[in-house]
Amino acid sequence: MTAGTPHDERQLIIHRFEQGATKVIVNVGVLVAGFDSDVRCIIYARPTKSEIRWIQCVGRGLRTAPGKDTCLIFDHSGSVHRLGFPDAIEYDSLPGTSDGMKDSKVQERAKRVEKLPKECTQCHFMKPAGVYVCPKCGHKPLSGEDVEVDSSRGLKKVSKKERKYTKEDKQRWWSQIKYYQRQRTSMGKPVSDGWCGHTYKSKFGTWPNGLQDYPIEISPEVSNFIKSKQIAFAKGREKQQKQQETSEPQIALPSINPALKSSEYLRQHITPAGGSL
Numbered sequence: 001m002t003a004g005t006p007h008d009e010r011q012l013i014i015h016r017f018e019q020g021a022t023k024v025i026v027n028v029g030v031l032v033a034g035f036d037s038d039v040r041c042i043i044y045a046r047p048t049k050s051e052i053r054w055i056q057c058v059g060r061g062l063r064t065a066p067g068k069d070t071c072l073i074f075d076h077s078g079s080v081h082r083l084g085f086p087d088a089i090e091y092d093s094l095p096g097t098s099d100g101m102k103d104s105k106v107q108e109r110a111k112r113v114e115k116l117p118k119e120c121t122q123c124h125f126m127k128p129a130g131v132y133v134c135p136k137c138g139h140k141p142l143s144g145e146d147v148e149v150d151s152s153r154g155l156k157k158v159s160k161k162e163r164k165y166t167k168e169d170k171q172r173w174w175s176q177i178k179y180y181q182r183q184r185t186s187m188g189k190p191v192s193d194g195w196c197g198h199t200y201k202s203k204f205g206t207w208p209n210g211l212q213d214y215p216i217e218i219s220p221e222v223s224n225f226i227k228s229k230q231i232a233f234a235k236g237r238e239k240q241q242k243q244q245e246t247s248e249p250q251i252a253l254p255s256i257n258p259a260l261k262s263s264e265y266l267r268q269h270i271t272p273a274g275g276s277l
């Protein structure tokens with residue numbers, strides 16, 4: 001049954017269905033609403049992003065009828081992933097009633113995403129929203145496996161290796177390190193030229209040869225880099241100190257000295273019973 005099927009023919013098909021002569025009706029977009037026959041199975045083959053269409057179509061099978069307990073719904077379109085279970089789609093407020101907040105629609109959508117069921121990776125059972133362990137097979141997703149990923153933002157993965165620094169970038173870094181040096185000097189805690197060179201080298205692997213020494217105001221990027229180096233240095237020194245403390249030989253041997261003393265004491269004070277020692 002399609003939009004091109006004449007009215008009379010549609011009525012005939014529906015009549016045959018209701019009498020049980022026709023078991024399955026294949027339709028394209030026409031048995032959406034207003035078709036109230038006793039339907040016990042829906043094979044949903046068209047994808048939709050419309051909640052209304054999804055609820056209306058599935059609703060054809062959700063009406064009660066004498067002797068009917070269930071309706072089987074085969075969703076081949078992934079609509080349940082996108083829109084959720086029909087009985088979970090409900091609104092407390094009218095969508096579109098904005099109280100002046102621009103992003104109310106976005107928030108609405110985010111709230112709906114939270115209510116979506118999730119497919120069990122093991123048995124493909126659709127777990128209701130918020131259910132972690134699969135009620136059907138007991139599968140417990142690994143941490144991170146069940147995480148919602150938003151791939152619509154077009155974000156690029158940041159990798160340190162991919163970043164190529166130009167001569168200008170390097171000059172900018174060097175100028176900011178020099179700026180930092182000047183700052184430290186004005187605070188009365190100067191750092192040496194050698195420190196500047198090493199800081200630069202730890203970033204780029206080379207000495208700042210051929211770069212100008214003029215300072216430019218430090219950016220959070222360079223400032224954070226310097227901070228991280230200082231923290232690493234401080235931690236390294238702390239570790240070194242601890243190692244030195246534990247590996248230092250025990251010079252004072254308190255247990256031996258009293259023993260020596262007491263044996264001396266004994267030697268001096270014990271008078272041999274007979275003859276000399």
Ligand SMILES: [Zn+2]
Nearest residue numbers: 120123134137
């Ligand atoms: Zn499962």
